[in-house]
């Protein structure tokens with residue numbers, strides 16, 4: 347399964363969604379732009395945009411919610427090790443209050459992996475971030491292995507756009 351993401355104005359993405367209901371676009375807005383996210387077997391709606399292999403998924407992406415994407419640039423030779431760590435993840439995030447969905451995306455055109463989580467509210471995400479479960483899931487990473495990351499990971503937060 348593949349996953350795709352494209353940025354654009356909200357107006358443009360909403361029109362696109364109406365024109366292509368078969369793509370089941372998930373529309374969200376970040377502080378910078380609108381984002382359309384969709385999953386399918388190999389069918390691109392745009393030439394521009396980002397393409398991913400959907401490596402792991404739990405939960406259904408809901409129409410409403412707060413989305414946090416952790417974008418992690420990983421050097422080529424570190425990719426297998428990085429993915430291996432996710433295979434051995436703690437699987438605790440699924441049990442947290444307000445959890446809706448998790449996706450682990452391998453980039454097909456660049457080096458930036460995306461760890462996407464969707465929550466009922468921003469407060470639910472903050473609660474997970476402050477929890478022992480988050481600490482346990484991230485024990486010893488990042489700071490100990492800076493060479494794996496070609497640049498600093500960065501976070502994108504989004505709110506799902508209501509559909510009419």
Ligand code: HEM
Pocket residue numbers: 414415416418428431432434435436437438439440448461462463483484485487488499500501
């Ligand atoms: C910026 C610093 C971060 C880095 C480099 C990072 C990297 C990693 C790595 C390598 C793992 C696999 C477990 C391990 O090896 O320890 C992991 C687990 C995870 N990370 Fe992060 N992470 C960071 C912050 C975040 C943030 C802010 C989010 C919010 C979306 C997030 C979402 C997740 C999730 C959902 C898991 C799986 C947890 C579970 O199985 O319960 N991470 N992270």
